[in-house]
Amino acid sequence: MSFRFVAFVWWSSTTLLALPGFGAGTITGSVKDAGGTTLTGVFVSAQHTGATFTTTVYSDEAGRYRFPELTAGTYTVTAHAGGFQPVRRANVAVRDAALPMDFTLQAETRPEELLKQARASEWLSSLPGTDEQKMSLGKNCGSCHHNLYHLQTVRFTKEDWVKVISAMEKIDVIGEIREPRPAYYMPWRHGTKDQIAEFLAKVQGPDSPLPNVKFFPRASGKATQAVITEYRVPRSNAVPHDVQLDSQGNAWYNDFKTDYLGKINPKTGEIKEYRLPSKPGFHPGSSNMFVGDDDTIWVNQRIAGTLTRFDPKTEKVVGRWERVGGYDRFDSKSGIAYGTNGQLDVKTGMVTRYEYKADTDGYGTAVDSRGFAFRGGIADSDIKLLNPETGDVINLLTPTPDSGPRRIQLDGDAYLWFGEWFGGKIGRVDIRSRKITEYSPSVPFAAFYEAGTDPKNHHGWAFDWRSDRLMRVDPTTGVVTEYPMPTRDVESRRTAVDTSTNPPTVWIHGAGNGTIIRVQAPL
Amino acid sequence: MKHKKTMALIMLTVLLYVVETSSPALASSCDVEKTFGREDKTLFARHCGVCHSMSGLWARVGPPLKGLFEKNQLVTGKPVTDANVRELIVKGGPGLMPGFQYMLTEAQVNEILRDIKETRCAESPARQGN
Numbered sequence: 119m120s121f122r123f124v125a126f127v128w129w130s131s132t133t134l135l136a137l138p139g140f141g142a143g144t145i146t147g148s149v150k151d152a153g154g155t156t157l158t159g160v161f162v163s164a165q166h167t168g169a170t171f172t173t174t175v176y177s178d179e180a181g182r183y184r185f186p187e188l189t190a191g192t193y194t195v196t197a198h199a200g201g202f203q204p205v206r207r208a209n210v211a212v213r214d215a216a217l218p219m220d221f222t223l224q225a226e227t228r229p230e231e232l233l234k235q236a237r238a239s240e241w242l243s244s245l246p247g248t249d250e251q252k253m254s255l256g257k258n259c260g261s262c263h264h265n266l267y268h269l270q271t272v273r274f275t276k277e278d279w280v281k282v283i284s285a286m287e288k289i290d291v292i293g294e295i296r297e298p299r300p301a302y303y304m305p306w307r308h309g310t311k312d313q314i315a316e317f318l319a320k321v322q323g324p325d326s327p328l329p330n331v332k333f334f335p336r337a338s339g340k341a342t343q344a345v346i347t348e349y350r351v352p353r354s355n356a357v358p359h360d361v362q363l364d365s366q367g368n369a370w371y372n373d374f375k376t377d378y379l380g381k382i383n384p385k386t387g388e389i390k391e392y393r394l395p396s397k398p399g400f401h402p403g404s405s406n407m408f409v410g411d412d413d414t415i416w417v418n419q420r421i422a423g424t425l426t427r428f429d430p431k432t433e434k435v436v437g438r439w440e441r442v443g444g445y446d447r448f449d450s451k452s453g454i455a456y457g458t459n460g461q462l463d464v465k466t467g468m469v470t471r472y473e474y475k476a477d478t479d480g481y482g483t484a485v486d487s488r489g490f491a492f493r494g495g496i497a498d499s500d501i502k503l504l505n506p507e508t509g510d511v512i513n514l515l516t517p518t519p520d521s522g523p524r525r526i527q528l529d530g531d532a533y534l535w536f537g538e539w540f541g542g543k544i545g546r547v548d549i550r551s552r553k554i555t556e557y558s559p560s561v562p563f564a565a566f567y568e569a570g571t572d573p574k575n576h577h578g579w580a581f582d583w584r585s586d587r588l589m590r591v592d593p594t595t596g597v598v599t600e601y602p603m604p605t606r607d608v609e610s611r612r613t614a615v616d617t618s619t620n621p622p623t624v625w626i627h628g629a630g631n632g633t634i635i636r637v638q639a640p641l
Numbered sequence: 642m643k644h645k646k647t648m649a650l651i652m653l654t655v656l657l658y659v660v661e662t663s664s665p666a667l668a669s670s671c672d673v674e675k676t677f678g679r680e681d682k683t684l685f686a687r688h689c690g691v692c693h694s695m696s697g698l699w700a701r702v703g704p705p706l707k708g709l710f711e712k713n714q715l716v717t718g719k720p721v722t723d724a725n726v727r728e729l730i731v732k733g734g735p736g737l738m739p740g741f742q743y744m745l746t747e748a749q750v751n752e753i754l755r756d757i758k759e760t761r762c763a764e765s766p767a768r769q770g771n
Contacts, residue, residue: 273743293701
């Protein structure tokens with residue numbers, strides 16, 4: 119038997135089996151509670167043995183679920199939802215047919231288990247106390263302890279909580295000393311330091327009882343048709359910071375706390391990681407990342423102050439600059455990287471700084487095709503429209519006070535979407551009319567780090583860190599559709615939408631749980 | 642020739658096995674804090690690491706704890722003994738040090754104490770900025 123023949127057989131079997139419809143089956147069934155009532159919006163998750171990803175669907179309004187085509191093989195299938203004991207079936211063999219599998223979920227009554235299931239805003243909602251007190255935790259502690267889970271595991275007296283808060287005032291989100299604190303974190307919101315410590319001592323004091331967790335309504339209606347794929351980054355220390363798409367539909371991610379850059383091929387599920395250069399003595403993590411029009415990947419190592427350009431074709435770093443600032447867009451024809459505060463000529467390394475007539479302080483940045491720049495004014499509760507040519511700065515205040523617009527994303531040159539970190543709403547700017555419209559989720563204590571956009575259907579997408587829900591906004595109807603994520607502690611800072619697929623494929627990342635998440639949701 | 646190559650391969654495999662199995666099962670806090678604690682599963686990292694580094698290589702709110710038991714006294718002014726360090730962890734101390742008495746068991750406090758006593762950090766170059 120020749121080597122070529124063996125290779126052909128291997129290629130044929132692996133390639134053909136991976137194709138949809140060949141060697142593929144599915145699993146379908148119903149989900150009920152112990153009383154026989156059908157359950158809507160329950161997660162049913164399937165993981166192929168050895169796969170890098172888990173596929174999740176919701177049970178629909180009739181309590182039925184059905185997976186899309188699954189590659190033949192052995193799976194572990196789990197039905198799970200807040201308030202119920204998960205049911206797990208291992209060694210499930212999927213062949214070329216629809217495998218029936220019904221689930222009956224028993225109510226979970228153990229307080230410690232219910233607490234593990236609760237999302238941050240469900241925990242906040244279940245605590246004793248006023249909304250002001252609860253918001254004081256969400257909007258102060260929650261700026262670094264994003265999902266507040268660490269708070270749930272520690273107990274101190276009021277005096278010690280004051281000490282802990284005083285220490286936390288000096289530290290930033292990645293554990294670095296950062297004094298003074300960024301302006302947008304101060305002053306304290308919804309309470310003084312002493313009042314926050316007093317409330318913490320009440321809910322997380324030496325003798326505080328566990329809360330009686332109340333869960334929010336699950337996914338319903340059209341949202342239950344979504345398919346969620348969670349890719350697990352193959353490192354225990356993974357903290358993905360951004361996810362962005364190249365022209366081939368590959369999802370790229372960087373890492374907040376390490377020097378890794380990764381690529382997911384959604385067609386094969388392959389995950390490949392690369393190491394970026396680190397500067398000795400400096401934190402290697404990176405923050406902002408974007409994909410140039412030539413598919414090169416641009417990564418900003420924030421604390422080291424370096425900008426790195428990576429070429430996926432050669433799998434090599436093809437550019438690295440020190441202290442040149444942040445950029446959002448690269449035009450390969452001109453060889454210019456555009457940021458809100460300047461331009462970088464990649465051939466010469468020369469930076470041209472813009473001069474503006476007013477303060478441009480903000481958090482998120484974006485540059486449109488004309489070179490106009492935009493900032494999410496987290497401290498000023500505005501969106502700043504910047505004209506680099508004239509130096510003009512226009513401040514568009516949000517209708518909600520202290521809204522904290524954070525990261526932003528353009529829908530072409532006509533609209534801009536933003537997430538309100540403090541206001542808990544999703545915002546959209548009509549750039550021509552300069553009108554801002556805000557959209558509210560159904561759940562309380564929401565915090566949106568950013569908003570993404572579907573430029574084909576002109577929908578906004580944003581992720582609520584407190585409820586672990588991805589949300590779609592249709593601005594023509596004002597309807598907000600909510601997609602709860604299967605695994606808690608997501609913490610996504612970026613929503614990237616691939617409009618080459620039908621329906622559009624939405625990508626977010628799990629900084630908290632080490633995943634990259636694909637959501638396929640019919641319009 | 643073929644025999645020599647096979648022997649070399651076997652020896653290399655044995656050498657790699659020895660090197661691999663000689664590595665410590667769990668790196669100390671001092672070693673892993675260079676990776677910013679993300680792989681540090683110790684109680685020290687979980688409860689102390691946010692305010693204290695072991696090595697002093699990274700700036701923290703509290704002082705580095707390497708060599709604590711070689712010092713004359715604690716911030717409380719008391720001599721550095723197991724009992725006094727344990728009391729500081731459990732009851733808290735001056736400044737911003739809270740007491741962990743409602744979170745940590747006696748065994749957990751002992752484990753942290755042991756980590757502080759036994760971890761040795763190699764001298765590292767001073768950190769260049771932030």
